[in-house]
Amino acid sequence: MLKLDILVLSVHPDDAELGCSGTILKHIALGKKVGIVDLTRGELGTRGSAEIREQEAAASAKILGLTLRENLGLPDGFFENSREHQLEVIAAIRKYQPAIVITNAYHDRHPDHGRANELVEAAAFLSGLRKIETFADGVAQEAWRPDHVLHFIQDNYIKPDILIDVTDYWDKKIESIYAFGSQFYNPDWQGEPQTYISSPEFINVVAARASEFGKSIKVKYAEGFTSRKILGVDSLFSLK
Helix, strand or coil: CCCCCEEEEECCCCHHHHHHHHHHHHHHHCCCCEEEEEEECCCCCCCCCHHHHHHHHHHHHHHHCCCEEEEEEECCCCCCCCHHHHHHHHHHHHHHCCCEEEECCCCCCCHHHHHHHHHHHHHHHHCCCCCCCCEECCEECCCCCCCEEEEECCCCCCCCCEEEECHHHHHHHHHHHHCCCCCCCCHHHCCCCCCCCCCCCHHHHHHHHHHHHHHHCCCCCEEEEECCCCCCCCCHHHCC
16 A cells, blocks of 8 residues: 555645645655645546646656556536535545645635545545545555644645745756646747636746745745644744
8 A cells, every 4th residue: 555644635736736845845855755636637627628638747756756547537517515525535635644635725815726635635534434435456455544634725824823934846846847838838828728827927927926935934935824723833943
């Protein structure tokens, strides 16, 4: 069994890159095993196609150095926080038994983001209940509940509970974002409809948010996360 330290369960291919790829890169550099399971193929996106985004996700995975990247294939725009879809997410959590799960923001401009947050949060708890049965390759899975579920911050501003310094990984984060050439600014895609995120200015919004968070902990760039669970540190001298 392949066990991950961190499993990112985000709804669209490219959400993880925008929200937490600096943190992913930092922890991989620290020797941690990190994987992404995208919930949907992003097939309702205005630009590109599910097949193109699948290729882009694979290219980004190589840039990030992920241990794995998979896709659950839930229906983009129409997945639900239902028993059926909870069981699919539970099976993914039990398959890789991560210590930490990272998912979408509590609420956001795109309604899929908040709904994915609720789905993953519920599944992460239910995954620890042994009377809920899931199977992988015909074998019953063990119950597993991650230690923490964190939520990255997306388009809407949400006050973070923790900030991670990602300054040293910023350029690689941007490279992973631009691996999704169909979605973000790319001169080769100017024949496609233009969107909020495909404008050349959008990446400045991403940088401004990271710069704002970085200023709070006296670094250049940081990524922010929220947690419904109260978080602790080993000592006051762990604080930045």
